Amino acid sequence: MKHLNLKALAAAVIGAAVLGGSAQAADPLGVGFVYVGPIGDHGYTYRHDVGRVAVEKHFGDKVKVSYVENVAEGPDAERVIAQLAQAGNKIIFTTSFGFMNPTIKVAKRFPDVKFEHATGYKRADNVATYSARFYEGRYVIGAIAGKMTKSNVIGYVGAYPIPEVVRGINAYALGARSVNPDVKVKVVWVNSWYDPGKEADAAKALIDQGVDILAQHTDSPAPLQVAEQRGIYGFGQASDNYHFAPKSTLTSIIDNWDGYYIDRVQAVMDGTWKSTDVWGGLKPKMVEMAKFTNMSDDVKALAEKVEAGIISGEIHPFAGPIKDQSGALKVKEGEELDDGALLGMDWYVEGVEGKLPK
Amino acid sequence: MISGWEQLAPLILTVITASTPLLFAAAGELVTERSGVLNLGVEGLMVVGALAAFAGTHATGSAILGVMFGALAGVVLAFVFAVLTLTLLANQVATGLALTIFGLGLTALLGKGYVGVTVGNLPQLNIPGLTDLPFIGPILFGQDAMVYLSFAAVIGISWVLSRTRIGLVLRAVGASHDSAHALGYPVIRIRYLATMFGGALGGIAGSYLSLVYTPMWAENLTAGRGWIALALVVFSTWRPWRLLLGAYLFGAITVIQLHAQGLGVAVPSEFLSMTPYLATILVLVVISRDKLKIKLNAPACLGTGFRPTQ
Secondary structure, three states: OHHHHHHHHHHHHHHHHHHHHHHHHHEEEEEEEEEOHHHHHOOOHHHHHHHHHHEEEEEEEEEEEEOOOOOOOHHHHHHHHHHHHHHHOEEEEEOOHHHHHHHHHHHHHHOEEEEEEOOOOOOEOOEEEEEHHHHOOOOOOOHHHOOOHHHHHHHHEEEOOOOHHHHHOOOOOHHHHHHOOOOOOEEEEOOOOOOOOHHHHHHHHHHHHOOEEEEEEEEOOHHHHHHHHOEEEEEEOOOHHHOOOOOOOEEEEEEHHHHHHHHHHHHHOOOOOOOOOEOOOOOOEEEOOOOOOOHHHHHHHHHHHHHHHHHHOOOOOOOOOOOEEOOOOOEEEOOOOOOHHHHOOOOOEOEEOOOOOO | OOOOOHHHHHHHHHHHHHHHHHHHHHOOOOOOHOOOOOOOOOOHHHHHHHHHHHHHHHHHHHHHOOOOOOOOHHHHHHHHHHHHHHHHOHHHHHHHHHHHHHHHHHHHHHHHHHOOOOOOOEEEOOOOOOOOOOOOOHHOOOEEHHHHHHHHHHHHHHHHHHHHHHHHHHHHHHOHHHHHHOOOOOHHHHHHHHHHHHHHHHHHHHHHHHHHHHOOOOOOOOOOOHHHHHEEEEEHHOOOOOOHHHHHHHHHHHHHHHHHHOOOOOOOOOHHHHHHHHHHHHHHHHHHOOHHHHHHOOOOOOOOOOOOOO
């Protein structure tokens, strides 16, 4: 009797282990996304969400994806990230610069969850960073603006004066001055990533001061709409905003996170995930240019040439000689700014007007 | 480069656009508060108006109908507030705050389908000859219909409040509801109507935002303008003409700080964003300094519920 029971017990235990094991393998991987703005911003957050959808499509029911939008940068962010980690997600993407410190803090509490922080610079064993070289796209649109401007004043609606935004402004200025050395860049700061009303006001302020080509580093299509209303040209940000301003849009810089997200989720599944710092631009297609519209053929040819030049490595947006606003030579001829200098950029290049707020 | 003088006309135009929604919302709230009801839900009224107007314009193709939808949405939400605070006698401050949060959340939910959608522009006034006058032409004669409506609203409210019987009764209800009740006036009904009127103007303010200012729908399109409108009512010490002045002042501050940046002036933008509220606090301090000043300025029964004793 006992003998039989022991065998039955053993069989049951082994059976349970096998079943349990296979159930483990079929458990979908929890993937979490934290967004700073609404998916409906039709800009930055929207493109991250497109990446999320790509992950869901690619992996089907091998993943279980959740996302939280409109998470303010600050203490709330820490709570949301921790909640996602507690809910069983194994890889969490925090998609805004301001989530940097909350991500690091939460990562310490959950060492076996992987965190991916976008546009930041702090890493840990379980925290990787990633970003896209948007500035490459900005150099291209700068070149377009430099060629097309008639007033020689081009504008930029900025969000916060952090290195990433400053980098974009500088690349825009450098691109413009590479084809038109007399161009000046005016910048207005909105102090928000997303506030359509204020962005529209900023755009109007710039246009009222003589700007005839407008670029932005804020997340709503409002500045582009103002550009269309006022009859000037503009560039879309983070996603193709052509349908908001079909007469004004020259092109848009499109963030393309799909490939990166799929790769990273796959790495977690394969167990090969490591903390890395990926910074891809036009070449790996993490940054793409939308169709060139509303421009003459020779401008289009220039734009395509600059884009191809960056992809092939022939053109580096931050190759010397580069002078700063005071005229001092910051990058010598033949040299390029390295990633470290780019990441900490806190100065304007020559041609940008106004003082950089600290 | 554009000269300073040439910059002034477009600047004034931008200021007018920025100030109009504030003026509408504050004018409506002024009427509501003069009747003794403190409706802190202006932000909620504006945002439901914005969504309703946008959805209405998108569905019907007519901006005018859209604005009417916006006003209607404001009236409905204000009616809810009125029921809660005037009939059920809930605390007005808490209910008003709840209204704002509710409005923001509800519109975020209902508006999801409208993100990324575009609508056409509101018609602009164009009197050949007058509109083409240099400088003053576009400013005085080239605005869109809503700007003229906002002026008409302020003039109308000022006239009704100070020169008509209805206005007198409304002010009486706000100054002393017990006396008004003793005289036989329907206090609760008047307050209902005043609140709903405030809702209508709040809704129109929101519709201006989503149809003219930035012709799009996005969550939280109002971005705190309702709070500025509330501050504006206090800043104006509940007088319509001061409201006009205040609205343009507050609108100008917002716009000028952006222009200043473009010109290279280094005033921190956060400081300028604070200014409307600092100005309001200053006014509150001045008018609260002694009991007489308070009596002369604020509607004495503001925010207190009315319980008819007989």
